[in-house]
């Protein structure tokens with residue numbers, strides 16, 4: 007077993023780390039201040055902190071762009087295993103993924119369009135997304151049904167001549183608040199009579215189509231995540247050309263299989279980066295802070311937190327890399343148990359490490375002076391988003407049970 011990265015990855019890692027140190031970390035406070043200056047509620051959702059586009063231009067110029075996309079025609083052509091340490095590095099800052107055009111949900115949507123999009127769809131949506139000129143959202147989850155079981159999705163997509171009519175209500179469509187968000191990939195039912203996994207389809211809906219309304223933005227533990235946010239969207243008799251269907255009617259689940267594997271493991275990679283940064287902050291803080299006459303670092307309990315955090319991160323990283331390796335070698339479908347395992351593990355591990363770092367910082371840990379509170383809120387959502395832990399565990403248990411099923 008060879009644990010070393012190739013020359014190409016090591017070089018990219020060095021360049022990315024240098025970019026993070028020169029431009030990203032020093033500008034986190036600038037981003038926060040620029041966002042805070044948009045005090046007027048409507049401006050929070052209509053303006054982008056200028057530092058984002060400035061840094062995007064620099065990253066693009068340096069070729070640190072679209073690194074997530076395995077497709078070498080459109081992206082960097084890296085395997086999942088090669089991308090893992092790079093994505094982890096981006097996860098060290100909440101603002102970083104977008105700067106490298108490697109942010110969810112655009113990454114998943116780009117992957118869908120690159121793999122399953124028609125030439126027309128690629129021209130209209132994929133190219134501007136790859137250039138970072140527009141953003142997109144993914145609208146699957148619905149307020150009225152348990153959406154962790156996607157067969158429950160009720161939004162309807164009905165063919166009418168050369169058009170489809172979309173009706174339904176979605177929520178938690180991440181990115182819908184962003185003024186640059188121009189299109190949604192909507193999942194809905196085209197045929198309720200078809201076999202369970204062939205009822206759903208995905209369709210491209212431009213957000214300026216009559217009948218599309220972002221009715222409200224949701225908050226996450228009080229964070230609004232402006233300017234991207236998470237929207238509730240109503241689709242009332244929304245008409246789009248029939249050519250907007252992706253791949254074909256009934257392909258919704260097949261596309262979701264392709265989209266969710268990489269999307270899930272990218273979340274895990276970024277969580278490792280957040281956990282690493284939390285541990286780094288913890289270690290620095292406890293060596294500089296004195297309590298009861300000694301640095302906090304001299305306390306056994308704190309050393310135990312540090313040791314356990316290092317063990318947690320290493321375990322989760324090894325499983326992430328194994329899942330990435332299997333995705334590259336046997337495919338996303340065959341790697342589904344490992345993807346489910348790491349998606350169930352990484353948010354919990356990251357939460358534990360971040361929580362210890364918060365505790366070690368005292369009250370400072372829950373403030374916005376450090377990235378820890380925002381990291382925690384983000385990691386907590388990932389025990390639910392892209393499939394709750396329990397659903398991944400159900401999948402793992404089913405695969406395990408199958409091994410011992412008696413032949414009929």
Ligand SMILES: Cc1cc2nc3c(=O)[nH]c(=O)nc-3n(C[C@H](O)[C@H](O)[C@H](O)COP(=O)(O)OP(=O)(O)OC[C@H]3O[C@@H](n4cnc5c(N)ncnc54)[C@H](O)[C@@H]3O)c2cc1C
Nearest residue numbers: 144145146147152153154178179180387391392393394396
């Ligand atoms: C910050 C954030 C961003 C999101 N972004 C998007 C997005 O961009 N697009 C999008 O479409 N959706 C998005 N989501 C929605 C997310 O994917 C769903 O919330 C998730 O799939 C769960 O669906 P649900 O909320 O309907 O929960 P439900 O399906 O109602 O499930 C509730 C709970 O039931 C339990 N449960 C479910 N099934 C089982 C089982 N088999 N065994 C045991 N317990 C079970 C779990 O604990 C689960 O959390 C986002 C969510 C969050 C929080």
